[in-house]
Amino acid sequence: MFINSSKILFTMMMMLGTLITVTSNSWLGAWMGLEINLLSFIPLMSDNNNFKATEASLKYFLTQALASTVLLFSVILLMLKNNLNSEIMESFSSMILLSSLLLKSGAAPFHFWFPNLMEGMTWMNSLLLMTWQKIAPLMLISYLDQKNLLMVSVILSVIMGAIGGLNQTSLRKLMAFSSINHLGWMMSILNVNESIWLTYFMFYSFLSFVLTFMFNIFKLYQLNQLFNWITQNKMMKFTFFINFLSLGGLPPFLGFFPKWLIIQQLTFCNQYFLMVILMMSTLITLFFYLRICFSAFMLNYYENSWFNLFQHNKIEMNLFLILTFISIFGLIFSSVFYFML
Template sequence: MFNNSSKILFITVMIIGTLITVTSNSWLGAWMGLEINLLSFIPLLSDNNNLTSTESSLKYFLTQALASTVLLFSVILLMLKNNFNNEVNESFTSMMIMSSLLLKSGAAPFHFWFPNMMEGLNWMNSLLLMTWQKIAPLMLISYLNIKELLLISVILSVIVGAIGGLNQTSLRKLMSFSSINHLGWMLSSLMISESIWLVYFLFYSFLSFILTFMFNIFKLFHLNQLFSWFINSKILKFTLFMNFLSLGGLPPFLGFLPKWLVIQQLTSCNQYFLLTAMMMSTLITLFFYLRICYSAFMLNYFENNWMMTLNMNNFNMNLYLILTFFSIFGLILISLFFFML
C-alpha cells in the first residue's frame, strides 16, 4: 500500500508522537502525543493484499479511540476541578485515566483486543505493537501510580498471560499472551522504580526482537511449522527454542535477569502475595514453553525426501547467531562481569 519512504515517514512520526507524550508536562499534551502516535501507526498496519491486517487496523483504531476518548474526558474533568474548584472526585478521575492507559497498553482486564488483533498482523508490526507502542502508556501510568488498581492489573495480567497461552498453536497469539504476562511484570516493576521498569522493558524488547526476526525471515506463524521447517538445520532449531526459554525467564538464560531484579525488589518491599502470583504464572508459562521444546527435541518427525532450502543470507544468519549468543549466555557474562568488578 505504501512505499518504503512513506513507511519511514510514518515510523518517524510515530516516534515523535511517543517522545511528545513522554516529555509533555500536561495531560493534554500527553493526549496529543498519543493521538499522533496512533494516527501514524494505523497506516503501517493496513495492507491491501491482506484483509486480516486491515481488520486488525480497524480493531486497533476503535480500541485506541475509545481509550483516548475516556482519557480526554478524564483530563477535562481534572481541568474543571483545578480551574473552577468543582466537586469532582479526583481519585475516581485518576482511576479513569489509568484504566484508559491500561486499555491502550493491552493489560488485563482490558486485554480483549490484543490477541485477536495480533493474529492479523505481520511480524514487524507485531514487534512494534509489543514493544514501542507500550512505552507512552506505561510512562503515563508511572505518573499516576494508583497502587490498588495497578495491583489488580498486575495479578490479572500475569494470570491471563499464563493461562491464555496454554492451548495456543498460533505463534502470534502465543507471543501476544506472553506479552500480556510480561506486561504484568513491567507494571509491577513500575510500582518499585522506573529504572527497573526500563531495564525489564529493554531486555524484553531484545528477546522479542530475536524471535520475531526469525519468524519474519522464514514466514512462520504456527507451531507445526517450527517442527517441520528446521529438520535440515538442527542448529537453528536448537537456538530458536533456547530463545523461547529465555523469553520465558528460565535460568541461566538472559531473560531471567530482569525477573531476578523484580523478584529481589518485591522481596525487599514485602510484596509476598504479589510475588507468589507472579512466580506461579511464570511457572505455567515455562510449562508450555518446555512442552513445545520437548516436542521439538525428543520426538521423531518424518524427514522430507527433498532438501528444504533456508532463505537466509549470511548477514541475517550472523546477526541472529550473535543475538542468540547474548540471549543464551548473557546472564552468565553479566554475572562474571560484576564478579570481576
C-alpha cells in the same frame, strides 16, 4: 516493512508521537502525542493485499480511539477538580485515567483486543505493537498514584497471560499472551523503581526481536510449522528454541536477569504475595514453552529432502546466531556488569 518512503515517514511520526508523550509536562500534551502515535501506526498496519491486516487496523483504531476519548474525558475531570474541590472526584478521575491507559497498553482486564489484533498483523508490526507501543502508556501509568487498581491489573495480567497461552496453536497469539504476562511484570515494579522496569523492557524487547526476526525470515505463523522446521540442522533448531526458554525467564538464560531484579526489589518492599503470584504465572508460561520445545525435539517428523536451510540469506542467519549467543550467555555478562556498578 520499509518498502517505500511513506512507511519510513509514518515510522518516524510514530516514534515522534511517543517522544512527545514521554517528554510532555501536561496531560493534554501527552494525549496529543498518543494521537500522533496512533494515527501514524495505523497506515503501517494496513495492507491492501491483506484483508486481515485491514481488519486489524480498524480494530486497533476503534479500541485506541475509545481509550483516547476516555483519557481526554478523565483529564478534563482532573482539570475541573480545583473548582469542584472534591477528593472523591480526583480519585475517581485518576482511576478512569488509569483504566484508559491500561486499555491502550493491552493490560488485563482490558486485554480482549490484543491477541485478536496480533493474529492479523505481520511479524514486524507485531514486534512494534508488543514493544514500542507500550512505552508511552507505561510512562504515563508511572505518573499516577492508583496502587490498588494497578495491583489488580498486574495480578490479572500475569494470570491471563499465562493461562491464555496454554491452548494456543498460533504463534502470534502465543506471543501476544506472553506480552500480556510480561506487561504484568513491568507494571508490578512501575511505581517502585523506574530504572528496573526500563531495564526489564529493554531485555524483553531484545528477546522479542530475536524470536520475531526468525519467525519473519522463515514465515512461521503456526505451531506445527516449528516441528518439521530445520530438520537437517538440529543444532540450529536447538539454539532457536533456547530463545523461547529465555523469553520465559529460565534461570541460565538472559531472560531471567530482569525477573531477578524485580524479585529482589519486591522482596525489599515486602510484597511477598505479589511476588509469589508473579513466579507462579511464570512457571505456567515456562510449561507451555517447554511443551513446545519437547514436541519439536522428541517427536519424529518427515524430513523434506528439498528443504534447504541455506536458501535464506547467510547474513541474516549469522545475525540470528549472534543474537542467540547473547540470549544464552547474556545472564553471565549482565550479572557481572550489574554487581560491578
